[in-house]
Amino acid sequence: MALYRYVESKEELLDVVRRSLYGRLDFETSRDIGWDDELRELARAFRRLVRAHPAAPALLAGGSGESEEERRICDLMLRSFRKAGFDAATAEVLYLQFSHFVLALVRLDSEGSPGGNDGFELGLELFLGGAAALRRER
Numbered sequence: 001m002a003l004y005r006y007v008e009s010k011e012e013l014l015d016v017v018r019r020s021l022y023g024r025l026d027f028e029t030s031r032d033i034g035w036d037d038e039l040r041e042l043a044r045a046f047r048r049l050v051r052a053h054p055a056a057p058a059l060l061a062g063g064s065g066e067s068e069e070e071r072r073i074c075d076l077m078l079r080s081f082r083k084a085g086f087d088a089a090t091a092e093v094l095y096l097q098f099s100h101f102v103l104a105l106v107r108l109d110s111e112g113s114p115g116g117n118d119g120f121e122l123g124l125e126l127f128l129g130g131a132a133a134l135r136r137e138r
Contacts, residue, residue, distance in 0.1 A: 014059065015067065021056050022069035025049055035084040036128045042076060043102045043124050050106045057107050074099075085135050094131060101127050 007013045027045035050056050077098060081091035105123045 014062070018059060018062075019067045019069045021049065021053060021060060022067065022073060024052075025073065035080040036132065038076065038080045038083075039098065039128060040124060042073070042080075043105070046102055047106050047109060047120060050110055054110055057103055057110070061103060081131070084131065086138075090138075098127060098131075 007016060025042070025045045026048065027041045033041075074095065077095040078091050081094045081098075082088070086094060101123070105120050109120045
């Protein structure tokens with residue numbers, strides 16, 4: 001079976017796979033939880049996704065951010081940082097930093113870095129604790 005009968009190009013095929021992966025992120029956003037717990041939940045969901053699909057980080061890092069699935073994740077992160085009290089510009093910077101930070105933590109975790117689960121959780125708490133401290137300073 002030739003895949004290019006169903007998609008126009010390799011890039012379109014990769015976009016289909018990306019959308020499918022983002023759609024598999026399993027996390028709850030409807031509960032009334034704090035901004036930091038929303039981000040913890042998202043980071044842990046991303047980690048579960050990568051454990052199930054080890055090649056996902058490289059593929060997801062190449063996304064355009066234009067799909068509905070990607071925008072859903074971006075919007076959640078931006079909303080969470082805005083909920084924390086950050087202005088729109090700072091929330092955008094934090095969203096970009098957080099997404100790259102979690103991607104790095106997940107890659108280290110998937111490569112079997114020292115610390116395993118403790119290293120992932122420590123890194124996550126360091127970032128969120130730093131964001132909370134920054135919020136208090138502003």
